[in-house]
Amino acid sequence: MPDADALPLVEAQLRRFLRREVDAGSLEAGGRISDAMLAKVAELGLFGLSIPERWGGLELGLAGCCSVVTQLARSDRSLATTVGLHNGLGVRPLIDRGGDALRARWLPRLAAGEVIASFAATEAGAGSDLTRAATLATLDGDHVVVEGEKHFVTNGGFAGLFTILARTPDRGGARGQALVLVPRDTPGVTVGPEEHKLGLRASSTVTVRFDGVRVPADHVLGEPGAGASDALAALEWGRTLMAAGCVGTAVAATDAALEHVRTRRQFGRPLLSFPSVRQHVAAMLRESFAMQALVMAAGRAERRGDELSHLATAAKIVCSEGAFDLCDRAIQLHGGLGYLEGSGVARMLRDARVTRIFEGANEVLLARLGTALYAAESSAERRRLHEHDGPLAARFDDVDAHLEVALIRAREIHGLAGVRAQTLLQAFARADIALAAASACLASRSPERALAHQAAEDQLDRAERWIVAAAGAPERSARDALLVEPWVERRLDASPSSEVRA
Ligand SMILES: Cc1cc2nc3c(=O)[nH]c(=O)nc-3n(C[C@H](O)[C@H](O)[C@H](O)COP(=O)(O)OP(=O)(O)OC[C@H]3O[C@@H](n4cnc5c(N)ncnc54)[C@H](O)[C@@H]3O)c2cc1C
Incomplete structure (x- = not known):
């Protein structure tokens, strides 16, 4: 189904859902997103945004997915991260590199939200430098045996399927890697407790161990040995969706700041009447616009089948830094109130901070x-x-x-x-x-x-x-x-x- 048909309907339902059922403060206070909330998100079809129609998804394309993730992030960044990760890094490797049987088995369940996806590349000794990943996937007859430990696995607490980056010494030479699909219920998979984080507290982040985990050989996605480039291809979606989430944060922070400076009066006049306050707000509007324009440019590039990597990286950097800067300005314009959790902008800043680190630290x-x-x-x-x-x-x-x-x-x-x-x-x-x-x-x-x-x-x-x-x-x-x-x-x-x- 083309974006034009599906998107307005999804967005209208989403707006109603967010207005009635999502309060970021309460979600955060409640800890990790509840199963009941995940079920509602699934009911809206949000776990099938990027999945092709033939497997039960909405097949929105990158631009449509970004639009939904932006809207989600305006209300709650943890929810946006959960949905964005699933539709990007979580399912793209399977859609783009999986065999037909594997796709037919998993994609309908992923689209329905019956199974949630995660992507596990980072390890204790392999963060920015993923070539150091030590997790092994060794061929044993018609199976692959996975051994290792992955850190910082987003969605890992409730994911039913992990796409992991592993070394494949028997294919692609000493540096060969592959993406391997591992169902959570395979013997030898152990999911650790939730991490306590600065922000995104309602999203799930865990360590996952793989001890002698045996999966059929067709669970290796793509060409054996080509895992690093397959991961980079998935990251193009991942980074653009993350940037789209930053746009949502930017819009929410700007709206909150604007509302405050219109109503708060000091020195006998509204804050918005002071020239430097107006400059802050104007700069916020311009920055948000540029962020949104870059994300949309990436979406158009994907639709045309153009090279996406440069735009996805540019969007990731500009939007992660822009979102943090806008939250900081919003706090400044709120004065002391901005420093209190009740204002909402303090949480936005905490939630935005990690986007300069994950899916590739900006410096790198x-x-x-x-x-x-x-x-x-x-x-x-x-x-x-x-x-x-x-x-x-x-x-x-x-x-x-x-x-x-x-x-x-x-x-x-x-x-x-x-x-x-x-x-x-x-x-x-x-x-x-x-x-x-x-x-x-x-x-x-x-x-x-x-x-x-x-x-x-x-x-x-x-x-x-x-x-x-x-x-x-x-x-x-x-x-x-x-x-x-x-x-x-x-x-x-x-x-x-x-x-x-x-
Ligand atoms: C909340 C959260 C969720 C995450 N979700 C996932 C997930 O779902 N899947 C997954 O695989 N990973 C995930 N990660 C891991 C994330 O991708 C890594 O944290 C990130 O890639 C950075 O790696 P590192 O933490 O090991 O930092 P390091 O690689 O140790 O780097 C630390 C800092 O050093 C600097 N630095 C490092 N290398 C260079 C260089 N070459 N040049 C200049 N500066 C450099 C950068 O400033 C960098 O921030 C998540 C992390 C967090 C915090």
Whole structure:
């Protein structure tokens, strides 16, 4: 069913459900989402958003799924995380890489919410560097034996199906990995207690152990040995859906702040009448717009079958940082009330914080993006992604050209050593994703043209600042290439104490 048919109906039912039955404060106070709440979410069809119709899902596509996750996150971020994780990382590997028999067995139950999905890659020794995953999946006749322990498994407390990333030493060489489907009720699976978290307290996060767990060999998804790239493909959905959740948080924080500054009076007038308060709110509206535009651009790219990885990463970084910044501003505009849990904005900030860490810490993603930019021979592909018309097109092209020149100059100055200068690469990556956000604002079909224009200008300003930071200080960048100055290195290696003597 195309998005256009299914989405309005789902969203109308969802709005009613959220208004009547979801209160984020009570959900959080109640601990992990209850089975009764999960059953209601299942009844609305939300566990089948991304699953093809032939297996009982709604087949909404990435854009439609993002729209639903944004709406959920406006009411409660834990619920949005549960649904987003299931529809993205949870089921995509099975949809895209599973055999027909396996899909026919599991997808209808997943779509109905009878079984909930999770994705388990992280381990004690393998976080940002998943090549270090130690969990093994070894072939034994027509079965695979899984041995290892996965940490931070979202949905793990109630999931019926785990997609795990494991090493496959007998396929793909020493570094070969694969995604393996493990049903929870397989002997040898042990689910640990719920973690106590800063935020997202109603979502489930657990450790799961796999001791000699035997699953049929067809439970290995995709090409044996190709687990790392299969995981990256699933992360494109995962990161975009997470960014969509950040948009929901951003909208909720902005709404709450606006409501407060309209009604709260100080010095005999509403807070909203003070110029700097108005500037805060205007900046929030522009940032939210850019976040939303990037998520929608990723959704359109998926629908067209275009390359998604760059937009998904840009959306993940821009939206996770934007959501946190907006929650922080909302707290500031609430004054002391914002610091109290009753205001709701304190919880939003706690819930948003983790999005800069999970599904790839932002620093790591920026360094990878920067390395790819630095190493790229030609910018033709990047330019294609950004092509557009409109009143800001000339400025856009100027900033894009500045970035290109800065990259060429950096390559001349630093040569190969530049790939070790992480802060330099991250600055280039930040300029690049700000350009992607500007482009998304300009390409947006929103009727709010003035807002789109201003949001794009903000992003172009941001891109220019990062280009100046990267290109304007070649001396400092050169020091970065060699890591840091000697006295800092001595201090870093000396002792764990952070005490500084005057
Ligand atoms: C609530 C929650 C839910 C999660 N859900 C899941 C899940 O469902 N499935 C799953 O598999 N995982 C999940 N995770 C794990 C999450 O993806 C990891 O925490 C994340 O990838 C970072 O890994 P790490 O915690 O080991 O941090 P580390 O890799 O130890 O990194 C710590 C910090 O060091 C810095 N850093 C690390 N490497 C570099 C580098 N190369 N360059 C520069 N800086 C660097 C970054 O600032 C990073 O934040 C979840 C985590 C949380 C907190």
